[in-house]
């Protein structure tokens with residue numbers, strides 16, 4: 327489980343949409359953006375230290391290029407950066423250019439304008455080791471994944487100096503969506519289609535019924551038969 331977030335209600339300015347409300351109780355996070363996001367299924371909030379910085383520009387361009395992959399997985403994305411809407415508007419021209427789009431292309435997802443880092447502080451996204459010229463901690467590179475039940479499912483927190491791997495974020499989404507539907511867990515470096523692990527909590531007498539395609543028990547020195555592999559279930 328991700329760490330808990332506890333705050334009640336927040337609204338903030340947002341580039342490319344009207345406004346956003348985030349409502350959270352322990353382990354539940356609702357991201358509600360008026361208009362397009364009213365009925366989102368899965369949601370990802372990803373944060374950035376500030377506009378017009380090199381790593382952030384590459385990340386936001388990558389998200390733009392990956393939108394068809396997020397759409398396939400029924401995921402809406404929303405960025406956050408600690409500058410104003412007018413700054414985001416100018417910065418998006420650079421992001422589009424870096425991502426290979428021309429100026430006429432409409433920037434395709436919203437970015438929260440967290441000018442005073444109030445939201446980043448509330449969501450515990452600060453990188454205490456990276457300070458801006460005024461000595462204020464920068465916002466870290468956080469990723470929050472929220473499921474269709476508004477349940478907060480996963481958080482990553484990267485330092486400001488390390489860009490994220492968005493292929494890993496897609497991989498994690500695939501694992502979350504698969505393991506919600508099938509009684510499996512996904513092993514190290516798993517990718518969609520690879521063999522999965524039978525859930526160790528599944529009672530022994532149900533294994534054959536749940537996995538008619540077969541299960542391979544991997545022999546181990548302990549003699550315990552807890553490591554059972556099965557082919558990736560179709561979902």
Ligand code: BEZ
Nearest residue numbers: 375379380381382486487
């Ligand atoms: C960047 O996005 O390039 C960046 C931002 C803040 C600190 C370090 C790198």
